[in-house]
Amino acid sequence: xxxxxxMIAGTFDIIHPxxxxxINEAAKLGEVYVIVSTDKNREKYAGxxxxxxxxxxxxxxxxxxxxxxxxxxxxxxxxxxxxEEIDPDIILLGPNQKYDIATLKKGLTARGLDxxxxxxxxxxxxxxxxxxxxxxxxxxxxxYTK
Amino acid sequence: xxxxxxMIAGTFDIIHPxxxxxINEAAKLGEVYVIVSTDKNREKYAGxxxxxxxxxxxxxxxxxxxxxxxxxxxxxxxxxxxxEEIDPDIILLGPNQKYDIATLKKGLTARGLDxxxxxxxxxxxxxxxxxxxxxxxxxxxxxYTK
Numbered sequence: 001x002x003x004x005x006x007m008i009a010g011t012f013d014i015i016h017p018x019x020x021x022x023i024n025e026a027a028k029l030g031e032v033y034v035i036v037s038t039d040k041n042r043e044k045y046a047g048x049x050x051x052x053x054x055x056x057x058x059x060x061x062x063x064x065x066x067x068x069x070x071x072x073x074x075x076x077x078x079x080x081x082x083x084e085e086i087d088p089d090i091i092l093l094g095p096n097q098k099y100d101i102a103t104l105k106k107g108l109t110a111r112g113l114d115x116x117x118x119x120x121x122x123x124x125x126x127x128x129x130x131x132x133x134x135x136x137x138x139x140x141x142x143x144y145t146k
Numbered sequence: 147x148x149x150x151x152x153m154i155a156g157t158f159d160i161i162h163p164x165x166x167x168x169i170n171e172a173a174k175l176g177e178v179y180v181i182v183s184t185d186k187n188r189e190k191y192a193g194x195x196x197x198x199x200x201x202x203x204x205x206x207x208x209x210x211x212x213x214x215x216x217x218x219x220x221x222x223x224x225x226x227x228x229x230e231e232i233d234p235d236i237i238l239l240g241p242n243q244k245y246d247i248a249t250l251k252k253g254l255t256a257r258g259l260d261x262x263x264x265x266x267x268x269x270x271x272x273x274x275x276x277x278x279x280x281x282x283x284x285x286x287x288x289x290y291t292k
Contacts, residue, residue: 012280017202020209021221032189056274063166066213090147128202136160139199141288 004030007088010055010097011037012048013133018094020064025093026068029119034061034070041073051137053128080107083116093120097119114119153234155219156243159181159196159201160281164240166210167271172238175210175265179232180207180216187219190194197283226253229262239266 006026012019012034026032036058043049050057052073061070073082083091093099101118108116130136152172153158158165158180172178182204196203200218207216219228229237239245247264254262276282 015206016198017205020206024209051282052162052276053274053291056276059163060161060166063170063211065209065213067211111279118169128199128205130198130202136197137286137290140283141290144283144287145291 003086005033006030007033007035007083007086008094009035009037009079010062010094011042011046011133012051013052015064015120016131016133016136017128018131022094022121023064023066025123029092031068033088034060034067035073035082035086036061036070037073037078038075040075041077044073044077044105049139051119053079058059060105071075080111080113081100083108084111084113088116090117090119093118095121095124109129150235151179151233152176152236153179153181153229153232154238154242155181155225156181156203156241157188157196157279158207161210162277162279163205163274163284164271164277168238168240168267168283169210171267171269172213172236175236175238175260177214179214179234181219181220181225181228181232182207186221187223190223206216206238226257226259229254229258229279230259236263236265237257238244239264259285271291 006029006114008022010019023032036054039049039054058070058072061067066133073079091104093101099115106119108114127130152170152175156165169178182200185195185200204216204218207213215280219225237250239247247266249262254260271277276285
C-alpha cells in the first residue's frame with residue numbers, strides 16, 4: 001500500500017521547534033506535503049504581511065527533514081483549490097491554527113473532497129520558550145529597542 | 147571507502163537560505179557535522195548573546211536535510227577541542243565567517259590535527275534579500291517600531 005499523503009499549511013515566518021514538531025507528527029501519519037501561505041494571503045488573513053518573503057519561506061521549509069514536498073499557496077484565498085491539487089488523505093491542523101474543523105469539512109464536502117480526514121494536533125510543543133514566530137519577533141524587538 | 151566528514155560551525159540564530167546553502171555545499175563533500183555555538187561563546191565573540199537559546203537553535207539545525215549530526219560547541223572558547231572530538235576530514239568555512247584559514251591551520255597543526263583540510267566556501271548565496279540573521283532582525287525592528 002502506498003503511503004498516505006498528509007497535508008499541513010502555514011506561514012512559517014521564522015522557523016521554530018513548534019513547526020518542526022507539527023511536521024514530524026504529520027510524518028508519523030504519512031508523507032508530508034506543506035502549503036506555504038503567500039505573502040498576499042497572509043496579509044489578508046493576519047492584517048500584516050510576513051517578515052520573510054514567500055519564496056524564502058518556501059526554501060527553508062523545503063530544506064526540513066520529513067518534508068516530502070512544499071509549495072506556495074494561492075493569492076486568491078481559494079485554499080480548497082490548492083487542497084484539491086495536492087489531493088491529500090489527511091489534513092493535519094496545528095494546535096492553534098484558527099481553522100474550524102466543521103467549516104473546513106463542509107467546504108471539502110462541497111468540493112467532493114469528503115474523503116479527506118481532518119485531524120487537529122492536540123499536543124502543543126512547549127519544550128522551548130520561543131515557540132512561535134511572534135514570540136521570536138517580540139524578543140528581537142525587546143532586545144534591540146530597549 | 148567511507149564518506150568524508152565535513153564540519154561546519156555557526157550560531158544559526160535565525161535560519162535562512164544562506165545557512166542552508168552552506169550545509170548543502172558541505173553535503174557535496176561528505177557527511178555534514180555541525181557545531182552550533184553556545185550562547186556564552188557567541189556572546190564572547192559577538193558582544194551579545196543570540197536571540198534564540200542554544201538548545202532551540204540546535205533543534206532547528208538537527209531538523210535540516212543534509213545534517214548528519216549537530217552538537218553544541220563549548221562554552222570555554224576551546225573550539226579546537228570540539229574539532230578534535232568530531233575529527234572531521236574537512237572544515238568548510240562560510241564566505242563571511244571571520245576565521246582566518248592560516249591561523250586555524252596553525253591551531254590544528256599544534257594539536258596534531260594537520261590532516262584536516264580547511265576550505266572556504268567562496269560563493270555567497272544571494273538569491274534572497276534577507277540572507278543573514280542580522281538582516282532579518284533589522285527588518286523585524288524596522289517593521290514594528292516605525
